[in-house]
Amino acid sequence: MKLRLATAEDKPFLYALWQEAFGDDEKTISLFFDRCYSPQNTLIAEQAETPVAALYLLDTELSSGESTYALSYVYAAATKKEARKNGAMTALLSFAKTLAEERGKDALYLVPASEALFHYYGKRGYQNAFLKETAVFTRAELEALATEAPRECPSTVEQYAKSEKAALEGCAYIRYPASILDLSLTFCEAFGTKIALYQNGYMHYDLEENRAEVTEFCVPAGQAKAFLGALLQIPAELYTLHAPKGVLETLGDVPITSTPVGMLLPLGERIKKENTGDAYLGITLG
Numbered sequence: 376m377k378l379r380l381a382t383a384e385d386k387p388f389l390y391a392l393w394q395e396a397f398g399d400d401e402k403t404i405s406l407f408f409d410r411c412y413s414p415q416n417t418l419i420a421e422q423a424e425t426p427v428a429a430l431y432l433l434d435t436e437l438s439s440g441e442s443t444y445a446l447s448y449v450y451a452a453a454t455k456k457e458a459r460k461n462g463a464m465t466a467l468l469s470f471a472k473t474l475a476e477e478r479g480k481d482a483l484y485l486v487p488a489s490e491a492l493f494h495y496y497g498k499r500g501y502q503n504a505f506l507k508e509t510a511v512f513t514r515a516e517l518e519a520l521a522t523e524a525p526r527e528c529p530s531t532v533e534q535y536a537k538s539e540k541a542a543l544e545g546c547a548y549i550r551y552p553a554s555i556l557d558l559s560l561t562f563c564e565a566f567g568t569k570i571a572l573y574q575n576g577y578m579h580y581d582l583e584e585n586r587a588e589v590t591e592f593c594v595p596a597g598q599a600k601a602f603l604g605a606l607l608q609i610p611a612e613l614y615t616l617h618a619p620k621g622v623l624e625t626l627g628d629v630p631i632t633s634t635p636v637g638m639l640l641p642l643g644e645r646i647k648k649e650n651t652g653d654a655y656l657g658i659t660l661g
Contacts, residue, residue, distance in 0.1 A: 376463065378470040381417035381429070388426045389417070396453035403565060407451075407660075410558045416447075418470055420454075420463040427458035430467055432474070433555060437481070437646070437654060439547035444481035444646050446549070447471070450660065452485070468499055472640065481646040484549075484639040486659045493638065501638035505549075505656035510623045510631045512614045517603050520626060524604030528572040532556045539657065541575035542593045546619060547654035559658040566661075576602055579658075580609060587611035591657065592618040599625045619655040 381389065386408070393404050411433060420428040430452035437444040449471060454463050475483050484504065487493045493503070528534045532553050539548070551559075563570050563579065568590070571578045576594035580587050587609045594602045599622050606614060616623060623631050636656045641647045 376466055377421040377424070378466055379419055379421070381414040381419050383414065385414075385417070385419060385426060385429075388419075389429055392426075392429055392453050392455060393451060395456065397451070406558060406561050406565065410561070411554050418467050418474070420467045420470075422458060422461065422463065427461075428452075428454040428463040428467055430464075430471060432471060432483075434552065435555070436550045437547060437649070437651070438543075438550045439649055439654070440545070442649070443550075444649070445479060446482050446484055447475050447478075447480050448549075448555075449483055449485040465499060468496075472500075472642070476642055481643055482639050482641050482651075484637050486637045486656070493635075496638050499640075501640045502651075503635035504639035504651040504654060505635060505637040506620050506633055506653050507617050507636045507656070508620055508623050508631050508633050509615065509617050510626070510629045512616065512626070512629065514607070514612045514614070516627070516629075517607055517614060520600050521603035521607055522601055524608060525573045525576075525601060527605070528574060530560065530570055530572055532560065534572050535560065535570075535577065538572045538575065538577045539593065542577065542595055543619065543655055544595070547649060547651065548619075549654070549656050551658065555658070555660070559660060562661060571605060573602070573605070578602075578605070582609060582611060585610075585612040587614045589614060589616045592616040592622065593655070593657065594618070594622060596621040596625055599623070620653045 390404055416432040418430050419426050431450045433448040433450050435446045435448050437446050452464060471483060487496055535556050569580050578589055579591035580589045639651050
């Protein structure tokens, strides 16, 4: 098996593999390639001189107080159907680890799409990380707690970064470059997910009939109630909130479930001292 970085000639294969693995149309795939694709961060596995698998490394950072760690997000890992279970992805993940170490990265991380994949990546050294807490509220429960809604800010990449930093100050969280934030905003617009930005927080939400799925209720833990007025502007009767650790417990005595959103592979002793289990992941690009 040959492992290599991509070249310009690989784009047709990469588009076809993405479409086969994830079902997106060419327009959607192009959103990623136009904003975040780089051949030097695209890894390909070949069998019999034919490309069969690929993954992308997206450069990000883990911010924790005064400390910053260089990370690579292992994104859109996929293998052609006829080549699966032949070790291609295991080899690519090993290649990604070697490259990340050579490039001075502190860790790799990824977001498994299923429970089975958590097990798969766990067998390859990845650890559960990036806890997200979830609770369900009725509209009446939120109305009893709500205060005046904060003013919404323009939905720009620059404001998104500022809102995230203000909401998570003092917490460990993934800090994304402008290219990835831009792609996230574009994906949200394309797939109908709404984003509301505020000076010190933000929300992502999807509305279906009378239910609101607030996939990112990213606000400062001590100010969570101040954002309930903004939540009530979403016309729903039931609200499922997903938030950083410690936010939802300030909203009353409600059942809270905690689940890891992603997995992380530490590459050095320095990052092993961080509590990456409680770090906030935020966007995942689908």
